[in-house]
Amino acid sequence: MKSFHVGLIGLGNVGYRVWHNLLTHRELLAKKSGKEIEIKKIAVRSVEKALKQGVPPGILTTDWKEIVNDPDLDAIVELIGGIDVPYEIITEALKKGKEVVTANKALLAFHGQQIASLASSYKRRILFEASVAGGIPLLQAIQDGLVANRFLMISGIVNATCNYILTEMTNGRMSYADALKKAKELGYAEADETLDVSGEDSAHKAAILCALSYRFWPKVEEIYTSGIQSVDPFDIQYAGELGYVFKLLAIIKKHQDSKEVEIRVHPTLLRKDHILSSVSGSFNAVIIKGDIVGDQLFYGRGAGGDPTASAVLSDLVELARYPHMEYNPRLFFADEQTEYKVMPISEIISRYYLRLNVVDKPGVLAAIAEILGKKNIGISSVVQPEVSSFSQGVPLIIMVHDAKEKYFKEACFEISRLPFLKGEPIVYRVEDFHVQ
Amino acid sequence: MKSFHVGLIGLGNVGYRVWHNLLTHRELLAKKSGKEIEIKKIAVRSVEKALKQGVPPGILTTDWKEIVNDPDLDAIVELIGGIDVPYEIITEALKKGKEVVTANKALLAFHGQQIASLASSYKRRILFEASVAGGIPLLQAIQDGLVANRFLMISGIVNATCNYILTEMTNGRMSYADALKKAKELGYAEADETLDVSGEDSAHKAAILCALSYRFWPKVEEIYTSGIQSVDPFDIQYAGELGYVFKLLAIIKKHQDSKEVEIRVHPTLLRKDHILSSVSGSFNAVIIKGDIVGDQLFYGRGAGGDPTASAVLSDLVELARYPHMEYNPRLFFADEQTEYKVMPISEIISRYYLRLNVVDKPGVLAAIAEILGKKNIGISSVVQPEVSSFSQGVPLIIMVHDAKEKYFKEACFEISRLPFLKGEPIVYRVEDFHVQ
Incomplete structure (x- = not known):
């Protein structure tokens, strides 16, 4: 041999x-x-x-x-x-x-x-x-098993440290700091956790997934990247009451006939019954949507020796x-990239979770709804959770329907200037892609 | 080119x-x-x-x-x-x-x-x-992506028709006949559904999975195969109340140091929070446990053009x-099979769901428990659901801990001869493999 x-x-x-x-x-x-x-x-x-x-x-x-x-x-x-x-x-x-x-x-x-x-x-x-x-053979799936497909979406949980911390914060009702400490004790987080919790590690992986599925290398700085360090246990709790969980997702999407690819990493609200929501601890899971094969999910340990x-x-x-080959099927696009480019984050369309801290008096909701309405942004639900003390204002949580990010952000800016608002609006994107 | x-x-x-x-x-x-x-x-x-x-x-x-x-x-x-x-x-x-x-x-x-x-x-x-x-690149995963692993288990839902029917029976509270009719109308079941609902199609797939992962071809007739035709909506309901759902699983397992491979297809009770339990309709999903990589799950459409x-x-x-090759890495074992063989079903160890139809009188449970106890089979829970009519006897559901199949079957035979028993015992295997 x-x-x-x-x-x-x-x-x-x-x-x-x-x-x-x-x-x-x-x-x-x-x-x-x-x-x-x-x-x-x-x-x-x-x-x-x-x-x-x-x-x-x-x-x-x-x-x-x-x-x-x-x-x-x-x-x-x-x-x-x-x-x-x-x-x-x-x-x-x-x-x-x-x-x-x-x-x-x-x-x-x-x-x-x-x-x-x-x-x-x-x-x-x-x-x-x-x-x-x-250990998940994800890149082989993209390059070999699903090779015949045009990819419509590749999204998932690709950082075990963040998923472990968010799972602990959710199930164990821990603060970010406590969950991070536990992750370090158990060896799930590095001594310097910055690359993981900042979302940068997920962004690096998103760049690779983008290259393999859309055949161009995005610049890392073009990837919208937001980490989990500032996720507040309050938002995890309120989102939970509304039927959602927090996951740090890497999202890569290309709409048919578009030359722009969405590529972003951020804490995301997912419905509790979504298949990614049950991915907990140090597991990774990625959904791939191919134009021929439909949806697939790959799930397994995302880290570890x-x-x-x-x-x-x-x-x-x-x-x-396989011996040396004249033609490299894995990197066939190395010298000829597609004309695709990264879609600016302001252009994406998403649902949003908006938490405001307001002085509890009549007319507050009407004023907020008016600003959203002017931007054509529909409200899907509003919750004002019970709180024990009113001294710091009361939380008001608004879930909105699909909106273009730039219009939603403009609305948030206007809302932030309302006199009865205390502090900055807290915003998270909500994904409801179906696996079908 | x-x-x-x-x-x-x-x-x-x-x-x-x-x-x-x-x-x-x-x-x-x-x-x-x-x-x-x-x-x-x-x-x-x-x-x-x-x-x-x-x-x-x-x-x-x-x-x-x-x-x-x-x-x-x-x-x-x-x-x-x-x-x-x-x-x-x-x-x-x-x-x-x-x-x-x-x-x-x-x-x-x-x-x-x-x-x-x-x-x-x-x-x-x-x-x-x-x-x-x-469309799930499962065989490539076994042969390429997870190639370095010895496989400890490959189990999952590999027949879309059966999964669709069981999902409809569970969620839509339908009879088998109605669910089959709907599956045919929607094109999920063939005009002649026998191969699917009998479990034979899943057994064929199990044979292939066994060959690729354990490097020997089992004889089809050695694969224990039981279909979904006689699954009773009552059992789906009772199992549901106990926290379980019915899935038709193909199960292939090899214990370390054993030369025998479990390979079987049958309706199986899974805990509702198990990841396979959320695989519904015409989807397939397979768990692979490798000795290096740990557990992986692959999920997607299991049928369709x-x-x-x-x-x-x-x-x-x-x-x-890749041009013709002297060495075929996919079927390297074609001419040299391993010495593994199929474990007889009587030798497997499993948990069980046992439904008895009994005359409702004192001493019934004691007599049953005594028979199980003599075989060293532990009872994990007993439920006697409310029923509207007692004329046909009352159902008694007993969940037992891990037991060797042959001892459990012997106990069932003895129980079936008890004077207050009406009809044959109904038995299903319960799997509680964890994904970890």
């Missing part, structure tokens, strides 16, 4: 599980791929730590260049994170004729286009199944199975 | 949608596969009907042999259903060096092993993504992308 030699760069949680599972599943993977897949060299930060983990000393190095320059390696796996160094590693590896596997969503979101072009010109492949939704390793290993098997 | 020539055999609902979608997505598919995929010949039962559907006369034939023998064709797509003729078509096509795509689960369940061996010896591929769960065509087209794209 032929062998397929791999160099691994990075032996953190994911890297170690790739190494470990490749050993424990060696025979099975050889049968399934037709080649003996073997990690011949590993670049690590600390040799000492790697030795303690049981990696034999002969294959360890602290210099990634040794791996990229090793003529005996067929592929490299980049698992160090960050952007600049991985970019250098991957471009060098491609130029040296190596195939590449990475789980690095930030790198792809910022440099995906250049890397794909480079891979295309050197006729090498770069696979990155592990970069979105952990083993689920991510499962995706990395599937990429290695694919590389081992 | 190179071309990839296809012969289509069968122009029913699925065949027509393959033809139609290939035309409307032609340019996209060429970019994604690197070849112009073109249907050059179609074998139909009625040329007249095909002409009315807009197919040009030059490519039509009523003789499938013309397609199998055409040296200009790279692949054939078999979509006629049945077993004997498709078997002849596919074996002939493989021998003539053609690649094959089929959606025919019955054929694969009965002859999968021979066909796979033949494909292997002629170094040609046979792909059948459309044979299980319609377009979803099935989406899967057939994805197979054609895969064939077009």
Whole structure:
């Protein structure tokens, strides 16, 4: 049996599980791929730590260049994170004729286009199944299983940390700070949680999903991104009473005949009976709407060493199975992007949840309704929850029907100037896409 | 650009949608596969009907042999259903060096092993993504995306007709006969519904899932198969009151270190909050538990012309992308099956729902509990629902903890002989696998 030699760069949680599972599943993977897949060299930060983990000393190095320059390696796996160094590693590896596997969503979101072009010109492949939704074979589904479809929508929960925190805030009636603390204690959140809770990590994944489904790389800064840090337990409670739950969603949509793609990340209200609403804790789930196949949902662990390793290993098997190809079916659009572009957030149409803090006196609702009415924005329901103290004003929650974002925001600005308003209006988007 | 020539055999609902979608997505598919995929010949039962559907006369034939023998064709797509003729078509096509795509689960369940061996010896591929769960790329997930995993369980709803009928019986409080009638009117059930409602269709799909995940083809007659025809609305109601819903599940499980695989199809009680319980109407959903990746769920339309065509087209794209290969990664086990075998149903361990019809008098429950107790079977709950008339006896529902099937069945036999019992005990299995 032929062998397929791999160099691994990075032996953190994911890297170690790739190494470990490749050993424990060696025979099975050889049968399934037709080649003996073997990690011949590993670049690590600390040799000492790697030795303690049981990696034999002969294959360890602290210099990634040794791996990229090793003529005996067929592929490299980049698992160090960050952007600049991985970019250098991957471009060098491609130029040296190596195939590449990475789980690095930030790198792809910022440099995906250049890397794909480079891979295309050197006729090498770069696979990155592990970069979105952990172990769920989502990118393969988009590129292979659902390949015949034009995509109308790809939306879902792609950040396990945020989903865990929102689930705890909802079910455990916790504050954001307490839920974050618990997420860190349990290892669901990094020491520095910023990339996750700010929505940036989800935006990076949305960029990749957009590239694969609409064949252009959006600029990261064009992706409207709002995180979960300021989600107030009050809003979770009020939304719950109205039959909704909060989820941080990455939403990518293209309407038929339009050349603009909606791509945005923000806390979103979903009806409790929506299938995404039952996705809790550290799970990810993504809905794909194809023009031929209809709606599909993919659900599984979105993070963690083993689920991510499962995706990395599937990429290695694919590389081992198929020899170098003249035509790269995965990145066929690397050199010819579509003319699509990102739709400005002001142009999207959505339903909204609006919470106002008002002085409780007659005429308040009429004045608000008049402003919304002038903008042709219909109210679908109004609730004024019971509160124990009126000193800070009373909350008034208004759900509105579909409206163009810019008109709704204009209305909110006018409402915010009403004399009986205390504080700024709190606004969340409501999604009611059906799975059908 | 190179071309990839296809012969289509069968122009029913699925065949027509393959033809139609290939035309409307032609340019996209060429970019994604690197070849112009073109249907050059179609074998139909009625040329007249095909002409009315807009197919040009030059490519039509009523003789499938013309397609199998055409040296200009790279692949054939078999979509006629049945077993004997498709078997002849596919074996002939493989021998003539053609690649094959089929959606025919019955054929694969009965002859999968021979066909796979033949494909292997002629170094040609046979792909059948459309044979299980319609448009959901489930087989690709098992073979590619989750390729690194040993599978611990694959279970789910794989028959849209049964799921539609059970959903209507549950939500619409309909009888089986009325729900079946509605399913036929809406086109969810065939004129002859037997294969679907008997569970046989699900068993065929279970055989395929077993082959791909455990690398041996079970004999169809070894698969324990029970349909939905005799599900009583009373049991749906009582189960509902206990917090359960009825689903027809295909269940495939292998315990670590065991060489026996559970493979069975039957109406199953699932807790209402289980993720599969919310899969309603004509949707399919399958849970896959991998030893590395953990639990995954795949959800989408399980039947219908377009979803099935989406899967057939994805197979054609895969064939077009990759040239003939010496090693077939999809059917690597064709010539070397594992030593696994099917576990007899009497050996499985399950929870059970038991409905008895008893004369309402003191001592009844004690006598039943004694029989169960002697077999070491624990009762988890007992309910005696209110009924309006006692003349036919009263229902007594007993939920039991995990028990080996053979001991539970022995207990049921003893219970059935108790003097105050009217009619046979009604038994359903209860699954409480968690998605975690």
